[in-house]
Amino acid sequence: MKLRFTKMQGAGNDFVVIDATQTPVTLSHSQIQHIANRYLGVGCDQLLMVEATDTPGVDFRYRIFNADGGEVEQCGNGARCFVRFVVEKGLTNKHEIRVETASGLITLMLQADGQVTVNMGAPRFIPAQIPFEAAAQATTYTLPLAGETVTISAVSMGNPHAVMLVDNVHTAEVATLGPQIESHPRFPQRVNAGFMQVLNEHEINLRVYERGSGETLACGTGACAAAVSGIQLGTLQSPVKVHTRGGILTIQWAGADAPVMMTGPAEIVFDGEIDI
Numbered sequence: 001m002k003l004r005f006t007k008m009q010g011a012g013n014d015f016v017v018i019d020a021t022q023t024p025v026t027l028s029h030s031q032i033q034h035i036a037n038r039y040l041g042v043g044c045d046q047l048l049m050v051e052a053t054d055t056p057g058v059d060f061r062y063r064i065f066n067a068d069g070g071e072v073e074q075c076g077n078g079a080r081c082f083v084r085f086v087v088e089k090g091l092t093n094k095h096e097i098r099v100e101t102a103s104g105l106i107t108l109m110l111q112a113d114g115q116v117t118v119n120m121g122a123p124r125f126i127p128a129q130i131p132f133e134a135a136a137q138a139t140t141y142t143l144p145l146a147g148e149t150v151t152i153s154a155v156s157m158g159n160p161h162a163v164m165l166v167d168n169v170h171t172a173e174v175a176t177l178g179p180q181i182e183s184h185p186r187f188p189q190r191v192n193a194g195f196m197q198v199l200n201e202h203e204i205n206l207r208v209y210e211r212g213s214g215e216t217l218a219c220g221t222g223a224c225a226a227a228v229s230g231i232q233l234g235t236l237q238s239p240v241k242v243h244t245r246g247g248i249l250t251i252q253w254a255g256a257d258a259p260v261m262m263t264g265p266a267e268i269v270f271d272g273e274i275d276i
């Protein structure tokens with residue numbers, strides 16, 4: 001079957017976007033893995049499926065699949081690319097869009113300067129809502145790994161995140177600790193592992209070993225998770241500028257049940273077609 005797609009990236013987190021608004025598209029785990037494969041397929045961190053919806057007041061539905069083929073609840077950089085996609089492809093003339101995701105409704109706004117702001121909803125810290133197995137809710141938890149015990153914060157942005165403070169992201173053991181945290185048994189649905197270096201109360205460096213995709217150049221929900229964790233710990237204040245390997249994201253959060261607002265870039269790279 002020939003599948004048309006649009007390759008996109010947001011702060012270096014890259015996506016294959018499928019327009020399934022006219023005709024539903026169903027892809028198997030292995031088909032998604034093939035498309036995401038950087039040697040045998042197109043190559044991407046996640047595949048985004050854009051679908052129509054008849055939910056009143058909602059413009060689209062958008063589904064997210066990691067490179068390992070698993071469907072997940074939320075993707076921040078993907079949400080920004082989704083907006084750029086539906087506007088550039090003429091699927092809407094709105095610049096403020098309501099969209100259904102597996103973790104609920106989010107609102108996205110295409111700014112005049114081309115950046116996109118996403119209302120990511122409120123963070124969730126209750127362990128059962130992450131989900132994370134813990135005796136009680138806390139701002140930090142100790143997590144025994146193979147060779148050492150690390151201290152993490154745990155938060156959901158619709159998808160699960162563990163955030164660890166490091167002195168220097170460039171020397172952080174992302175490749176060894178990332179997979180151990182990702183598949184730690186206390187995270188029953190696995191977890192995205194963030195490594196955060198605080199530069200000052202309004203700036204961090206961040207690397208994320210993503211659930212189902214490995215380290216990416218940027219992780220939007222990871223940037224939200226790191227910023228809100230730092231604000232909860234009292235080391236950060238909103239707004240937080242998040243320096244990732246692929247670009248800069250700005251996170252705003254007023255605390256408590258306030259929504260997390262994320263602003264950043266979203267670009268179309270090329271259109272293509274793949275035989276799957």
Ligand SMILES: N[C@H](CCC[C@H](N)C(=O)O)C(=O)O
Binds near residue numbers: 222
């Ligand atoms: N790997 C994530 C999904 C993609 C999130 C990331 N690409 C973002 O921009 O938020 C997960 O399994 O929850």
